[in-house]
Amino acid sequence: MFCNQCEQTSKGACVTVGVCGKTNEVAALQDLLTYVTKGLAMYAFEARKKDIVNQAADRFVMNALFMTLTNVNFDPLRFKDAIAEGVGLRKELQAKIGTINDEIANYEPPTNLDELITEGERVGLIANDENEDIRSLQQVLLYGLRGVAAYAHHAYILGKEDDKVYAFVHKALATIGSVTLSLDEWVALVLGCGEANLIVMELLDAGNTETFGHPVPTSVPLGHRKGKAILVSGHDLKDLLDLLKATVGKGINIYTHGEMLPAHGYPELKKYEHFYGHYGTAWQNQKKEFANFPGPILMTTNCIQEPKESYFNTIFTTGPVGWEGVRHLPNGQYEELINTALDMPGFAEDDPGQSIMCGFAHNAVLNVADQVIAGVKAGDIKHFFLVGGCDGAKAGRNYYTQLVEETPDDTVILTLGCGKFRFYDQELGDIGGIPRLLDVGQCNDAYSAVQIAVALAEAFECGVNDLPLSMVLSWYEQKAVSILLSLFHLGIKNIRLGPTLPAFITPNVLNVLVENFNIQPISTVEEDLAAMLG
């Protein structure tokens, strides 16, 4: 295996087993699924030119890419099924438009699992080994597409799709193997991925707010309430809603974990009396935190880690998530999960613990825009920081805690993603009634942060790059790659990125990013704060 798609990778690439728990077999099956998906995309790309669209193929491509995102699916049989489904969909398109002259497009996989693994090892992930910069750009594009696909999948579940996104993803996958593209053509494709991601984040924002209402500032207990309990992790609010509906009157309290925390701010979710609080912190702490939770756990999207024996039989997956041997439930069908909760002890007593605030998405912040603008004009607010992104297990992430702790009292910090668990419970006070720490939401709510930044720029009649705003991002996996590409597409510069730069970025590709966007690796808190506030 060769995988270097996430920040956790060991010494430049995981080559025998993934730090995430991905085996050589699963890595090979993921690579083969990617290969088959590229072939399907080639047919979908050509079919679209003839106004032939296959909705099942469009959605399959997104689901297949999502399944290969870090910490989503580790179940070999799910990949075997997906490979067969992808080939079947390709043949439907082939029957309509005729055969394309391309080896990948017409690939015929074996049906036996062992042979599929051998084939996955043979085809690998990225065909071009000769030019490391092209390979790097191919990887940036592919990983960006995986992020786009994840958000597109979240949006699709809420009834939001856009043909422009499908068309771009097919074109990009059909082109990604090319060795003849110029650097300008590569840059256009990569920025196009950022544009597609902006569209899907906007779709997802519309899906979330139309279905669940605009988030409102909400106090969330970090403790627990006496009684039976279910813990929901991942990003999919629709799964959470279905579970809340299915548990009404059953005496089960529902808790969020990791990226599900912002769900507490949505009116159509928070109205459920048994939707209680948030348990635990970010994904990389799940083994310890899940082991201590006295009820079952539902993983709706990334990030799942190898379940410990103590909770292997009480963790469930749904949607694109999978772990070999773990019970997988179709979306919305939670009877087994609920029965497991009723059989487990739950919490023996009330202990509400500390509370934190969430729900400061674009609508909530823009409702007090006049106050924020007046605060800036009066000199009470001197600077804004966006400190967001993914959390992770590697050393160096205390930088983000220390950075937030050391920001001056006349600054406001917007945060999003699970990186906030490094400082989410800090009591930073307020400036004229505006909390200094504003939780905008999940990683996909980067869209919300962009809306806030654009509104501020309009109010001050300047560009986003001219605002007293510094972006300090933490990355871990491919959703972060797609968000970075969206920020580049918007022309946003001077982003600081850490804790380390992606292993798949070569020095030459990094130079292009530095020249065009002045992206910088994080340094020390002292140096970075001085530069950002200087």
Ligand code: SF4
């Ligand atoms: S996803 Fe990350 S940790 Fe897992 S195999 Fe790939 S690079 Fe390694």
